[in-house]
Amino acid sequence: MAVSTTVLRELHRIHSQLGDLRGRLERGPHKVQAHGANVTRQQQTVGTIEESVKHTKKNVDQKQLDLKTGENKILDLKGKLNTCSSNKEYQTLLEQIAASEMANSVLADEALESMEKVDQLEVAVAESRVQMAAAEKELDRCRQEVAAEGAVIQADMTRLEGELATAEQELPQDIKSDYQRIIQAKGSEGMAAAAECTCQGCGYQITLNMQNELLLSKPVFCKSCGCLLYMAEV
Numbered sequence: 001m002a003v004s005t006t007v008l009r010e011l012h013r014i015h016s017q018l019g020d021l022r023g024r025l026e027r028g029p030h031k032v033q034a035h036g037a038n039v040t041r042q043q044q045t046v047g048t049i050e051e052s053v054k055h056t057k058k059n060v061d062q063k064q065l066d067l068k069t070g071e072n073k074i075l076d077l078k079g080k081l082n083t084c085s086s087n088k089e090y091q092t093l094l095e096q097i098a099a100s101e102m103a104n105s106v107l108a109d110e111a112l113e114s115m116e117k118v119d120q121l122e123v124a125v126a127e128s129r130v131q132m133a134a135a136e137k138e139l140d141r142c143r144q145e146v147a148a149e150g151a152v153i154q155a156d157m158t159r160l161e162g163e164l165a166t167a168e169q170e171l172p173q174d175i176k177s178d179y180q181r182i183i184q185a186k187g188s189e190g191m192a193a194a195a196e197c198t199c200q201g202c203g204y205q206i207t208l209n210m211q212n213e214l215l216l217s218k219p220v221f222c223k224s225c226g227c228l229l230y231m232a233e234v
């Protein structure tokens with residue numbers, strides 16, 4: 001039973017193209033997934049910085065409250081200076097006032113520092129929101145691209161599957177089951193050209209007998225990798 005080399009070449013071309021298309025179809029959702037993960041990361045970054053802003057603002061409020069309390073305490077102490085009955089009491093009050101003023105000055109510096117930190121964090125939030133929006137846009141673009149590409153790939157695959165069915169009708173009945181088995185197991189790698197007495201699939205040196213059978217258009221499977229072989233174009 002002869003098998004046309006042209007048909008075998010055609011079958012191998014179709015299987016290779018189908019394999020490429022299947023690979024592209026599978027990579028699409030992975031690309032979308034990677035962009036989705038990037039969006040999640042950016043959202044987490046924004047969330048973390050926003051939390052930090054909230055915490056630092058609370059800190060500022062607390063320090064301002066403490067400052068007010070400190071100022072009231074100083075006013076109170078200063079008021080007592082006029083009602084002192086002894087020099088010792090007066091001196092003690094002066095020391096307490098000095099200590100409170102020192103504490104308040106430290107608090108004021110800290111409050112200022114925290115306010116500056118809030119400003120910096122708010123800039124950082126704005127920046128990471130921009131990055132998050134960019135990542136979301138990129139995800140959207142990728143989704144649309146993958147969907148559009150998927151539709152084109154599906155159409156190409158349908159066309160190729162039609163061509164495949166037509167080409168497979170040309171295969172001799174007695175090799176069909178061996179052919180189907182190897183294609184099912186290895187896809188497009190289930191077929192290979194024989195060039196310079198070598199299987200192009202695995203590099204196996206084909207025998208003179210196999211070479212002769214190929215020349216006579218007989219079906220030949222590689223003894224090493226099991227590929228359905230065909231003569232390479234010269």
Ligand SMILES: [Zn+2]
Nearest residue numbers: 199202222225
């Ligand atoms: Zn081989």
